[in-house]
Amino acid sequence: MVQHSSSRLDASFAALSDPTRRGVLEQLSRADATVSDLAARFGMTLTGIKKHVAVLEEAGLVSTRKVGRVRTCRLGGRGLEEEAAWLAGYQRLWEARFEELADVIEDLKQQEKADGRD
Amino acid sequence: MVQHSSSRLDASFAALSDPTRRGVLEQLSRADATVSDLAARFGMTLTGIKKHVAVLEEAGLVSTRKVGRVRTCRLGGRGLEEEAAWLAGYQRLWEARFEELADVIEDLKQQEKADGRD
DNA sequence: TGAATGCTGAACCATATGGTTCAGTGTCTA
């Protein structure tokens, strides 16, 4: 069954729904980055990018560590397995639904043929 | 490369970030349903559920048709291929990142061994 | 025709989101 009530899914899908945050993930997949690095790259204030990082961290997609005055962000903790699993489950149902539809159409065709024979 | 700037991804991930909407998708994967059906099942007003359906429709995940005074909703149009592809791409990068990390660790081990030999 | 049904739209409300500025705080470096 598709799981639909999970605050973790809520948080991660919400995190992924913003292009800046998807960009940050992509960036971090290439290399760790400081908050300043990200702010510069995405043309945003430190405070602004910090909020995005916080959202990603809350969702468990990024982890950060502060050394001295520099906070470094890296891809973190989770690899979106749960989200991928949800999508995969949904896709199975979606496909099943269309096979079902195909069956219905097939039935209609059969019936049409039978009717034609009357 | 991971695509991160897509309003379609924005819309669909946002649509998926709400448990009621994921529930509606699950429900529709079993059978089509009217707006009233969904409102009853999710204990929400017609107006409330209608908004959720509108969000799902905007994201292309549900399609609806009104016959007489009844609007029927069905799983629609897209099968979340793009979203699945994004996640898959991300996961590849994520895994690559950890292999890289493994390489670094391996290098450190080698170096340690070499240092030990000095 | 009159009443019930199913949906719709507008208005409203509280809270969340995505951004900013400004005023710090702590850490380096000359």
Next chain:
DNA sequence: TAGACACTGAACCATATGGTTCAGCATTCA
């Protein structure tokens, strides 16, 4: 020690979100 640097927190703003109620509007049914 002074100044620059990197970040942080509070306050603010506009808009979006998730929900409601209430007043319609068609459509169906008795």
